[in-house]
Amino acid sequence: xxxxxxxxxxxxxxVERLQMAAMVASVGAVSGxxxxxxxxxxxxxxxxxxxxxxxxxxxxxxRVMAGKNVPPFKDLFHRAVDLGGAxxxxxxMAMDVLSTNREDLEPYLSEPLGLTKFLxxxxxxxxxxx
Amino acid sequence: MAxxxxxxxxxxxxxxxxxxLISNMxxxxxxxxxxxxxxxxxxxxxxxxxxxxxGHQMVSTTEENGVWHIVVRKAK
Numbered sequence: 001x002x003x004x005x006x007x008x009x010x011x012x013x014x015v016e017r018l019q020m021a022a023m024v025a026s027v028g029a030v031s032g033x034x035x036x037x038x039x040x041x042x043x044x045x046x047x048x049x050x051x052x053x054x055x056x057x058x059x060x061x062x063r064v065m066a067g068k069n070v071p072p073f074k075d076l077f078h079r080a081v082d083l084g085g086a087x088x089x090x091x092x093m094a095m096d097v098l099s100t101n102r103e104d105l106e107p108y109l110s111e112p113l114g115l116t117k118f119l120x121x122x123x124x125x126x127x128x129x130x
Numbered sequence: 131m132a133x134x135x136x137x138x139x140x141x142x143x144x145x146x147x148x149x150x151l152i153s154n155m156x157x158x159x160x161x162x163x164x165x166x167x168x169x170x171x172x173x174x175x176x177x178x179x180x181x182x183x184x185g186h187q188m189v190s191t192t193e194e195n196g197v198w199h200i201v202v203r204k205a206k
Contacts, residue, residue: 030148068143
């Protein structure tokens with residue numbers, strides 16, 4: 001297993017899990033990791049341009065965090081790309097379900113990817129799911 | 131001549147100070163130093179961990195009235 005290859009699957013709509021996923025992606029990427037993020041299900045909704053949805057807190061921590069100066073999860077994902085060369089792939093199935101095109105998504109996302117390719121690429125890597 | 135720039139990351143939480151450091155690291159020359167001001171205790175240990183991992187140089191870490199002063203030299 002390559003310790004520097006990190007695959008992160010993000011499907012949640014909870015702010016705590018999105019925040020942790022973004023922290024793993026950004027810190028992993030800037031520390032030299034080869035980071036790939038796969039966005040699907042509820043998580044993809046937050047990466048549609050112009051959609052000002054707020055991720056919901058699933059517990060007390062999320063509610064407390066909202067009042068603190070914690071870096072927003074989308075900023076951290078963006079920095080993972082800009083500073084660490086991470087790749088963030090929107091799930092092609094989720095895009096079909098949402099009737100979303102590539103142009104509707106944040107520009108720092110990579111081209112859509114299918115689950116089969118993501119799983120194939122993830123062989124031998126650390127795998128994180130949120 | 132080497133220069134030193136101060137990054138005020140006080141009030142932000144992990145990994146905010148680290149990300150501010152890395153953003154600025156790309157803008158300075160080898161040999162220059164960055165001093166990160168942070169009130170996040172975790173960053174006081176995380177930043178040196180990152181610096182050692184990627185091959186820059188830690189100059190010093192000091193705490194003063196709840197503010198960590200983390201000084202890093204760009205080595206490559």
